[in-house]
Amino acid sequence: MNIIINPPKFAWPSLLQRPAFDTVSLQKTVREILNEVKENGDHAIIELTQQYDKVLLKDFEFDEVELMNAEADTPSALKKAIIQAAENIEKFHSSQITLPEIIETIPGVQCWRKSVGIEKVGIYIPGGSAPLFSTVLMLGIPAKLAGCKQIVLCSPPNVEGKLHPAIIYAAKLVGVTHIYKIGGVQAIAAMAYGTRTVPKVNKIFGPGNRYVTCAKQLVQEDGIAIDMPAGPSEVCVLADDSAHAYFVAADLLSQAEHGADSQVLLVSTSEVFVNKVNLELEKQLEALSRKDIAAKALQNSKAIIVEDIKDAIDIINEYAPEHLILACNDPMSVGNKIINAGSIFLGNYSPESAGDYASGTNHTLPTNGSAKAYSGISVDSFVKKITFQKLSKQGLLNIANTVELMAEAEGLDAHKNAITIRVNHLKK
Amino acid sequence: MNIIINPPKFAWPSLLQRPAFDTVSLQKTVREILNEVKENGDHAIIELTQQYDKVLLKDFEFDEVELMNAEADTPSALKKAIIQAAENIEKFHSSQITLPEIIETIPGVQCWRKSVGIEKVGIYIPGGSAPLFSTVLMLGIPAKLAGCKQIVLCSPPNVEGKLHPAIIYAAKLVGVTHIYKIGGVQAIAAMAYGTRTVPKVNKIFGPGNRYVTCAKQLVQEDGIAIDMPAGPSEVCVLADDSAHAYFVAADLLSQAEHGADSQVLLVSTSEVFVNKVNLELEKQLEALSRKDIAAKALQNSKAIIVEDIKDAIDIINEYAPEHLILACNDPMSVGNKIINAGSIFLGNYSPESAGDYASGTNHTLPTNGSAKAYSGISVDSFVKKITFQKLSKQGLLNIANTVELMAEAEGLDAHKNAITIRVNHLKK
Numbered sequence: 001m002n003i004i005i006n007p008p009k010f011a012w013p014s015l016l017q018r019p020a021f022d023t024v025s026l027q028k029t030v031r032e033i034l035n036e037v038k039e040n041g042d043h044a045i046i047e048l049t050q051q052y053d054k055v056l057l058k059d060f061e062f063d064e065v066e067l068m069n070a071e072a073d074t075p076s077a078l079k080k081a082i083i084q085a086a087e088n089i090e091k092f093h094s095s096q097i098t099l100p101e102i103i104e105t106i107p108g109v110q111c112w113r114k115s116v117g118i119e120k121v122g123i124y125i126p127g128g129s130a131p132l133f134s135t136v137l138m139l140g141i142p143a144k145l146a147g148c149k150q151i152v153l154c155s156p157p158n159v160e161g162k163l164h165p166a167i168i169y170a171a172k173l174v175g176v177t178h179i180y181k182i183g184g185v186q187a188i189a190a191m192a193y194g195t196r197t198v199p200k201v202n203k204i205f206g207p208g209n210r211y212v213t214c215a216k217q218l219v220q221e222d223g224i225a226i227d228m229p230a231g232p233s234e235v236c237v238l239a240d241d242s243a244h245a246y247f248v249a250a251d252l253l254s255q256a257e258h259g260a261d262s263q264v265l266l267v268s269t270s271e272v273f274v275n276k277v278n279l280e281l282e283k284q285l286e287a288l289s290r291k292d293i294a295a296k297a298l299q300n301s302k303a304i305i306v307e308d309i310k311d312a313i314d315i316i317n318e319y320a321p322e323h324l325i326l327a328c329n330d331p332m333s334v335g336n337k338i339i340n341a342g343s344i345f346l347g348n349y350s351p352e353s354a355g356d357y358a359s360g361t362n363h364t365l366p367t368n369g370s371a372k373a374y375s376g377i378s379v380d381s382f383v384k385k386i387t388f389q390k391l392s393k394q395g396l397l398n399i400a401n402t403v404e405l406m407a408e409a410e411g412l413d414a415h416k417n418a419i420t421i422r423v424n425h426l427k428k
Numbered sequence: 429m430n431i432i433i434n435p436p437k438f439a440w441p442s443l444l445q446r447p448a449f450d451t452v453s454l455q456k457t458v459r460e461i462l463n464e465v466k467e468n469g470d471h472a473i474i475e476l477t478q479q480y481d482k483v484l485l486k487d488f489e490f491d492e493v494e495l496m497n498a499e500a501d502t503p504s505a506l507k508k509a510i511i512q513a514a515e516n517i518e519k520f521h522s523s524q525i526t527l528p529e530i531i532e533t534i535p536g537v538q539c540w541r542k543s544v545g546i547e548k549v550g551i552y553i554p555g556g557s558a559p560l561f562s563t564v565l566m567l568g569i570p571a572k573l574a575g576c577k578q579i580v581l582c583s584p585p586n587v588e589g590k591l592h593p594a595i596i597y598a599a600k601l602v603g604v605t606h607i608y609k610i611g612g613v614q615a616i617a618a619m620a621y622g623t624r625t626v627p628k629v630n631k632i633f634g635p636g637n638r639y640v641t642c643a644k645q646l647v648q649e650d651g652i653a654i655d656m657p658a659g660p661s662e663v664c665v666l667a668d669d670s671a672h673a674y675f676v677a678a679d680l681l682s683q684a685e686h687g688a689d690s691q692v693l694l695v696s697t698s699e700v701f702v703n704k705v706n707l708e709l710e711k712q713l714e715a716l717s718r719k720d721i722a723a724k725a726l727q728n729s730k731a732i733i734v735e736d737i738k739d740a741i742d743i744i745n746e747y748a749p750e751h752l753i754l755a756c757n758d759p760m761s762v763g764n765k766i767i768n769a770g771s772i773f774l775g776n777y778s779p780e781s782a783g784d785y786a787s788g789t790n791h792t793l794p795t796n797g798s799a800k801a802y803s804g805i806s807v808d809s810f811v812k813k814i815t816f817q818k819l820s821k822q823g824l825l826n827i828a829n830t831v832e833l834m835a836e837a838e839g840l841d842a843h844k845n846a847i848t849i850r851v852n853h854l855k856k
């Protein structure tokens with residue numbers, strides 16, 4: 001890690017800058033693939049899968065045998081773990097369901113909001129080095145709780161034309177309604193525009209590489225909603241002398257192993273502590289299977305030593321990390337001063353990996369500083385809140401004058417008239 | 429209105445299609461203006477204002493005298509109406525504030541969400557034919573309730589270099605912190621990138637023409653959040669024989685007067701009723717100041733006559749209107765079957781214009797079918813919900829095995845190790 005001691009405030013923005021996550025340069029290629037699927041549907045998908053995933057599929061649906069095999073091929077200890085995680089995630093996300101509350105703003109004028117599940121949602125689960133069945137839980141469970149009727153999942157097949165059995169097992173467990181072996185841009189296209197086989201969805205969720213992210217941005221221009229902008233995963237740890245250097249090193253490595261572009265930041269009030277962490281990093285790194293990836297991510301990572309906890313909080317709010325671990329004295333009071341972060345882990349026994357898998361919170365979170373304006377995924381992400389209003393005759397009369405005056409001042413006569421015509425009818 | 433009787437289901441999508449709201453063709457022009465402001469800041473804004481708004485400003489800030497004059501120049505009856513509307517809007521939106529609820533998913537594992545206001549938000553209020561001070565209330569009030577610290581408002585000056593006094597009055601009333609005389613793409617650029625005068629914001633809200641909409645889409649690619657995709661305003665009225673034809677005609681006209689591209693749709697189970705509405709439309713149109721605009725919008729509008737209320741509901745869910753007026757028997761039970769709409773108005777005395785101004789609900793709503801995936805503006809739109817978690821030592825031990833198994837199966841050793849290292853420490 002690069003150690004920076006007491007950087008002046010004006011240097012923070014450049015110090016905290018993430019590497020540019022450019023998708024604009026990919027737009028031409030991605031748009032071509034999107035158009036290909038839009039025009040040639042299932043046929044294009046088969047071809048693109050052969051080209052990019054190196055496997056020629058007859059089709060990309062599952063038959064009953066494959067689904068049954070997936071259950072059998074998932075070790076029972078892992079199934080038990082997935083069920084436990086799913087229960088915790090469901091318990092936390094259930095608390096996010098809101099029921100309508102009728103507000104009478106003035107007598108006779110009742111207003112409320114009702115949450116309605118988005119009818120059709122798409123979930124993308126990347127392939128690559130890690131089979132992210134945990135993300136199936138994190139997206140599928142809130143979708144189900146929200147009341148989404150069609151939950152479509154796409155994930156790229158391996159060279160044998162298969163998905164990891166735990167992905168299929170998790171999908172069945174949480175109530176995904178459609179599973180397809182489709183990856184990359186062609187998966188986003190299939191869910192955005194629909195094909196003979198794949199239903200068109202209203203909103204697309206899930207992580208992916210730069211091509212997938214670019215595809216999500218482009219289909220958004222065509223009116224398909226997406227979960228949030230995506231960038232490489234990040235953790236920031238705030239640690240003082242009350243923290244354990246080997247815990248902190250383990251947490252930093254758990255982020256670093258995601259990818260060479262993972263963002264790892266340590267903010268500390270203690271130079272001695274940072275040096276201890278650096279030694280621990282070297283020691284723990286050796287034992288990791290993804291050592292090379294983690295080492296690369298660490299090369300670009302920073303440890304910032306600050307004067308006091310106030311500066312630490314200010315730096316963190318400027319950075320707006322996806323994950324923030326508060327391994328410091330009184331983490332609760334520090335946490336209450338954080339205004340920009342995706343998810344906050346309090347104290348020495350709340351590692352990020354608890355939340356990544358099983359504590360119950362969601363692990364799909366805003367990266368790349370977007371925690372300044374975006375929340376992580378929740379049941380909210382899978383519903384629309386429709387407003388309702390019901391005016392009694394008296395209610396209408398009670399606000400008539402207000403509406404008439406405002407409509408007139410905005411020069412909108414017909415708006416005014418919709419009120420006046422009713423008032424006149426009632427006064428007849 | 430064009431009357432269509434019992435269209436077959438396969439014809440619905442083409443029948444309900446909105447005119448394409450193309451912004452892609454504008455991207456080059458808009459990107460140039462964005463870059464100009466990004467590079468030359470305040471200076472570029474002065475020049476662009478002279479070019480597009482035909483007024484040369486010394487600067488685009490307000491002095492105290494202008495702010496005081498705005499208050500004096502707003503008639504007191506209108507001020508009273510604005511205050512009444514603001515109170516109702518505040519009452520309804522206050523109910524959207526959520527407090528953290530701690531959920532213990534398993535013993536020792538506590539999770540919760542905390543709403544935190546987005547620190548800096550921008551509000552765009554268009555100029556043009558109507559001074560939309562009502563939109564200032566609809567965006568400023570939830571921003572203030574959410575706890576946003578900087579609320580920046582931009583609106584184009586008229587040829588005398590002024591804003592409508594009611595816009596300034598409403599902005600001061602609801603607690604807007606910065607007001608600038610800047611319009612169009614240059615306003616979006618100023619708020620997205622910041623200039624010497626205008627603070628950079630995290631999220632931009634508000635309606636606008638195609639150029640403004642395109643600018644919002646483009647700055648989104650640069651990481652600035654926006655409220656929602658925008659298109660021309662829409663109303664759908666579902667009416668049966670229990671409705672009043674002159675009420676329905678007035679409601680359709682109140683949408684039609686917004687612009688020639690406004691979308692007006694009548695769905696009815698009764699041909700007789702539709703004919704009555706058509707006669708009323710002609711009669712009421714004559715009296716309107718914006719007659720020409722409304723007449724043009726009506727030329728493109730449709731009345732669809734359906735077999736029964738079930739078909740009506742299905743057609744509406746396919747269309748996903750921004751505003752839906754249910755002028756029919758038992759509107760509550762019909763409303764509960766609607767899954768795609770922005771805001772629903774129940775019964776004969778709940779006209780859209782009540783919600784446009786003063787009932788308390790928000791009037792910034794999803795258009796162009798985006799009600800299938802988006803909600804209207806609420807306090808939710810101005811907050812991020814940060815998740816927190818706190819594990820006790822026992823809590824960590826309770827989920828340790830689950831996390832370890834899942835991390836291992838995903839091939840993420842370092843994630844597993846962040847747990848194991850703590851478990852070993854506790855078992856020492």
